[in-house]
Amino acid sequence: MALPKYTETHYRIWHYIYLTICAAVFFFLIAPLFVIFPLSFNAEEFLVFSDGMKRLDPDAFSLRWYQDMIYGTKNPWGLAAKNSFIIAIFATIGSVLLGTVAALGLSSRHMPYKGLIMAVLISPMIVPLIISGVAIFFFMAKAGLAATHTGIVLAHIVLGTPFVVITVTATLSGFDHSVTRAAASLGSNPVNTFMKITLPLILPGVISGGLFAFVTSFDEVVVVLFLAGLENTTIPIQMWTGLREQLSPTILAVATCLIVLSTLILVTAELLRRRSERLRGINQ
């Protein structure tokens, strides 16, 4: 963004103001995440930087909150983490299966009432979570699935499929349908064509949709608050209770782990997106 030499002074000034504004916004976006890291290593139980930490005194730092997270007595995090992973994994599988198949149908130019059906399928992403939570709670209570893992998994499939539908239809929009016709003309049946030709090509979209579904389920708290019993507690529920009752540094240790997890997911998603764009011939 170097300015040409002939730029007049007031545009030059304006340009630097603009860059400063941008820097400030980026700082506002990313900086809050970084206060969590150092404080999670705090040796004291207050959520402020102690004098020792400001002097970078090694004694002011400790891993005690991480120990508490893993070995603490009456510790809910182990059960919560187990539940969160189980629920998120099953919800992801369900969302990916239903969403990918639906996206295949939606990308067909023969699909009737495409707009209307798309609007219905995407709606769980748009409708405020509190409303989804209330509605799904009524349904699960009637179906006898409240406070069960099954109920929460089903609810998260509802919330996760829109992401899969969107990412997979986006991938399919650049898909060259003549390759499937070529496969058919060479005698391949539709299932075989899908597994050998279509799926490998749309796989990046499917996986990134799956990642969205996973994160949606893994972070989801509003619907779970309505549905979960004591046995179904998840990480977000424990964080929610912790943040409302007593903000202990153990929560920050958990939060740090979650940030590391989301960084990993972000990197995976970015790599997949680039691979997908390369495969579809964008950016060449």
Next chain:
Amino acid sequence: MSSENKQILTTDGIPLEVSLKKAEKKNKVKAFLLVAPLLLFIIITYVFPIGDMLMRSVDDKMVTEMLPKTYKSMETWDGEELPPEEVFEAFYFDFQRLIEEEREGKLSTQLNYTKNGFKSIIKKLRRKSKSFEEGNYKEQIMAVHKRWADVEYWRAIKRRAPAYTYQKYLKGMDMYENEKGEIVNVAEDRRVHRILWLRTLEIAFFVTVFCFLMAYPIAHLLATLPMKYSNLLMICVLLPFWTSLLVRTASWMILLQQQGIVNDFFVMIGLVSDDNRIEMMFNKTGSYVAMTQILLPFMVLPLYSVMKTISPSLMRAGKSLGGTPFIAFWKVYFPLTIPGIGAGCLLVFILAIGYYITPALVGGASGTLISNQIAFHMKSTLDWSFASAMGLMLLSGVLVIYWLYNKLVGIDNIKLG
């Protein structure tokens, strides 16, 4: 020659047109069958339950079913003076049955919604009615408490006769139907919901404006920088986007607390004195700051994807034709970004209007939104029909924006990441 002979036939002798139509139909069915499982799943677990919410919000069968005889005998009562003996008698028998089924508590809760003061007199009636003698129930019930001899309370019971009601919607707008059946506002000091609706709109609006003002410059920077820098900066946008909402809210709770870093900084630069730190959490400021940061990526991404498609030569052309950079920006670049602005603003507004978690944690009493009220009625007062009514009022607003979004942007154009 008849027209039949002109038709082109396929090898099996069927006219081509028919054959094509058949193939077309087959393709349609095929496409639909692929979508069907998800559509069915969403309809059963999501669309129907929202319909169920609608039913619950207008459902008022509970009282109707609890007092069947009373309502039958009330049909002829005009409501001017105290009801006749037969109504009292019917009420007594309905009430005895409720006591047997241990449901009189529910009745008192329900009637108390209609008129305050039912709770205590129903409790008293339950105690006294054990020693009632047969016959002349009117006198005996009226003797229990003077309110049972007040015609207002009987009118209140009668008002609950219909099986459906829109009372909950009126309540959501701080209105009610008075004894004469007119729709009036509740007393000034009890208008809690209207304040909440206005505050929800206000916060959603300003969060959208703040997000727009902050997202526009950085989306522009991301779209104009060379790839290798913009990819790096994009992480600053995407990392918060992928990070748990609760983690981001927690970080704001740490930053904004009175002994927090933001206040430390203000003290350091001398903006406030050490014993006079600003309260930024548990009020509106908390909601504004945290929601803006959390929703910012949803504004940046649509703006970025639109700006990426604008060729830089357009700005150069504008400048070469004599426009100053500002005019070139305003007349050429800005109009081209309007689709992105529309998409981003609608998305952020929709998300902000239904926000629950962040306001509940950092908003305090003055920063909570309508969603928090819905959750409160679902979890604390257990008035589920009222929660449903408020939810549907919110939903109808969101659906209007969703429809607008679909018209302007198209839902298949939503971009993720």
